[in-house]
Amino acid sequence: MPLTQIIHLLLLPPALLCWLGLMALLLAWRGWRITATLLALVAIIGNYALMTPVGAYAISAPLERRVTALNDLAQIPSAGYQAIIVLGGGRYDAAPEFAGQDTMNAEMLMRLRYAARVQRATQLPLLVTGGSPLGKTRDEASLMAQTLREDFQVPVRWQERLSRTTEENAELSWAMLAPLGIKRIVLVSHASHLLRAQALFEAAGFQVVAAPTGFTTEGVHCRPIICYTPQHGALLESRRALHEWLGLARDALVWP
Template identity: 40%
Template structure:
């Protein structure tokens, strides 16, 4: 497992918040004031991350692109050359599928939406996503198989080398642009779309955003979203990762 992944899990919430609570326990006798501060920060951070209200507010700061209406789908054929779907991880060794890997829930949401767009517009499909720690099949191949088997939509291009959103864009450009694909309909979660769009535009594409999976819609929840939910912790982590990516990607790749 790459050391980068381990460090990321420890230094990003909720990992760093758990570490603060452990540090509070370790410092409780020698440095009680510092231990108290670590405990409050750790527990307070976990509580905020668990609130659906915080998730919805945070998502609205990231979800800048409006959704495409169904009436716009057929006209995409005149505005773009292809639909590109970004990988979103996988579920490994699922006995229900013969012990094979399957696209993650996030990826399946993207595939379902992309299949609808492809059926309405007639645009060809491209999937983008590499290997999981070097082990085949690639995310692109898993997504292509699902699109063909479950939705009857063949995939024309498979970009199978990328590990990050930046590489999604870079390697998709190497694959698609020599074949005349310059305008793409980009399918990913709404909160991921700003970073994804920036990367693809940096790679030379004209992008039509097709966001889905919005989290900032303000759905009805018990106690107005102030009741903690386990799912909200994961969602908060995704949103924080996305916010940091928006800040760091231009610094890392903006002048390339």
């Protein structure tokens, strides 16, 4: 696993909130009770905010506003775009209902469903990109290709199976497509991911139109009692958005 992903795991919720709680206990044991109380309050309030739909929306919306949903997919080929790239980002390991085989998780199925929609509307060739950052037996690209073929009846032209990060997704996809003269692409991923992903793919050399899916909408279209009630799904959305904010901060340090 790349070092950056290890750092993200340690800094993202729920791990971060656990560290804050442990620090509060340590400070209380050492006699720093006021500081410990403040730190515990930060952990509790932060945990509550990240688990509510309104909190998840507040973190995700600034990322998602920077990309626009594609409404006229049929116009993409006439604009000169040559291929679709779908970014990997999750798996469902040893699924019992699939005879213990690995497959795609719910987050990835959302991306693949939209990629299938874009491919049917445009008839552009499709590349899936994703390796095995956790050292699994099968890479994500092959799982994505299998799911698109078997569940959505969509062909996959290329599989990039070595990348472990979004930056590597971009660089290795460029290495595959640039020699074929393919430089204008439609990039499919979650809306909160595409601000950073598009910048990395453009830095690699591509001309990109973003094709976002999975917008965070529940924090806007929900009743107050639901918007402010902690939910597991909201924590996942908050975590995904914070992952992108950390990535943007890292990119700003590496490429100021």
